[in-house]
Amino acid sequence: MSNYNHIEEKMNKTISVLEENLAEIRAGRANPAILNKIKVDYYGVPTPINQVAGISVPEARMIVIQPWDASILKEIEKEILKSDIGINPNNDGKVIRLNFPELNEERRKEIVKDVKKMGEESKVSIRSIRREGLDEFKAMQKNSSITEDELRTAEDEIQKITDKKVEQIDKIIEAKEKEIMSL
16 A cells, blocks of 8 residues: 655645744744845855854844854845844944844734734645645546555545644644743
């Protein structure tokens, strides 16, 4: 009988993407992951900030970026301003400080709404992967490479995997929600 690894693998990728996206959400606490997508022009090459500077979190709501080459300080500042992280960089000529404001209740609720939406989108992806997997097995049954019983077993197994992944997404979203609301 066929295995379901490729289906589960695709679902795991969906969950990994969700976790990466959630890590970039600014939840009032300084998290260097919000800089992951920002690249600076370093000698003509778009380079991630963490490859041209030391990044530290000296306190809960501050990130300090210290470029190894002071000449790109302005470039880093410019790219942070262009990004949509919503924080104005503070450049003192040596380092850039990003100060994260406290989140008010309204902003937290907006962020939670976004987080829930991301969770729903991930569940839609999971269900889409389930549908593709089921179609694959139905086609196999149609051209007689598997029996009807094997198709039923496949449907049950794929559903079990789907349920497990949807539950995993719910737990991830719930944890992120708690984190946001408890800051």
